[in-house]
């Protein structure tokens with residue numbers, strides 16, 4: 222008799238769900254992927270206005286030479302993915318402009334040492350602490366074992382970033398430069414563990430890149446691999462309830478929104494923890510519900526989508542300008558409301574649907590995520606757009622008269638792919654937060670997605686790899702890693718800590 226393959230149910234087809242679905246299918250499992258929206262991709266997907274493509278949740282990321290390239294290769298989704306170096310600069314409230322070299326971590330620190338010569342000692346200590354955390358984090362090489370000692374918390378997991386910067390006696394300018402990647406993980410310096418900050422900021426110190434065709438390029442490759450591996454994708458479908466647990470504390474059946482039910486061996490949820498709670502079998506819900514109730518979310522972004530006059534050629538790059546030195550104020554949802562203390566300006570060159578070139582600009586300002594504020598009325602949105610643009614022209618006066626606004630979005634607008642009430646990067650990480658990776662109160666349910674390990678596209682994919690590795694077991698997992706995922710260039714990169 223032939224054993225039927227294990228059947229895994231995956232909830233949510235953003236980058237987290239897509240990655241785990243492919244890994245499980247590659248390991249020989251039967252996989253069903255449920256997506257509430259009518260298309261896969263989640264926050265990876267672009268949208269088009271007037272034939273112009275705009276990104277939603279993937280504007281830039283860290284180098285393809287590192288862990289991202291490895292993961293895409295393992296998933297069979299690396300072909301045709303092209304990236305461009307995406308320089309980034311930071312304008313501080315006092316007018317000091319930092320133009321990061323964007324060509325390696327060593328160069329990043331050399332540059333800062335030049336800019337802040339009197340703080341060389343504090344900077345060296347900061348870099349040393351970061352290096353120690355990176356060395357002890359099994360996330361930069363997919364082959365490195367997950368033994369317990371490596372996953373153990375270090376002192377830097379208990380120390381908030383803001384406290385560390387204070388202890389090192391850094392100036393507000395240098396603190397701002399080192400803390401600025403909070404804009405890419407949503408943490409607040411007063412509460413985010415320094416170790417978590419290091420794990421995200423490392424990628425940006427190394428190299429910031431932008432993908433040609435944005436997340437759509439990834440979705441295209443993921444879709445092809447899903448088809449090739451026979452993954453059943455059911456869009457516009459979601460779970461409405463689960464069967465009660467069996468004697469082993471497991472659950473194997475769910476009712477779906479289309480009136481059907483599905484039977485499965487195990488389940489992988491990329492949903493926000495607060496969204497999965499009401500669906501869980503009732504007797505297992507309470508403890509987890511209490512835990513989830515303590516969690517707060519990151520802020521969202523008020524976003525302006527615009528084009529830049531062709532007569533004013535712009536190079537693709539990111540400018541973040543700050544109107545306050547204090548990232549605690551900038552990132553706390555309640556204080557960022559309407560004051561727009563910082564804006565990230567993403568300049569890029571794209572092609573319209575009719576293949577003509579177009580220069581795009583996306584302005585992202587931290588803004589409270591729903592439900593902490595109600596959706597803005599069209600008038601309020603218009604007023605907020607004006608405030609952000611005024612700040613923009615103040616900071617980049619050379620852009621005056623060169624911008625045409627195409628659309629504006631509050632975090633409520635993103636509710637189509639970010640569940641309502643959720644921040645841009647999901648749960649806000651604090652030193653006292655529990656680890657959420659793989660953790661759901663039903664024995665055969667696993668939590669993946671941005672809240673499991675680290676947010677952002679790379680952090681979210683990593684959580685899928687870490688959870689799949691635990692579930693599949695070392696042998697099966699290592700069997701999924703082809704040699705070509707680890708070219709010589711990667712080894713050199715990885716030993717660069």
Ligand SMILES: Cc1cc2nc3c(=O)[nH]c(=O)nc-3n(C[C@H](O)[C@H](O)[C@H](O)COP(=O)(O)OP(=O)(O)OC[C@H]3O[C@@H](n4cnc5c(N)ncnc54)[C@H](O)[C@@H]3O)c2cc1C
Nearest residue numbers: 233235236237257263264278280281459645670671677678
């Ligand atoms: C404005 C903005 C800008 C960002 N910029 C960047 C950036 O430049 N770089 C970067 O790396 N990261 C960025 N991020 C963060 C990044 O997009 C996310 O961390 C990452 O995409 C999360 O992936 P995910 O799979 O966990 O979630 P998602 O992509 O949200 O996927 C979850 C999926 O689940 C679906 N779903 C929801 N409920 C259900 C249900 N009940 N049943 C079935 N399906 C359901 C959703 O429709 C969605 O498709 C940004 C985010 C935002 C909002």
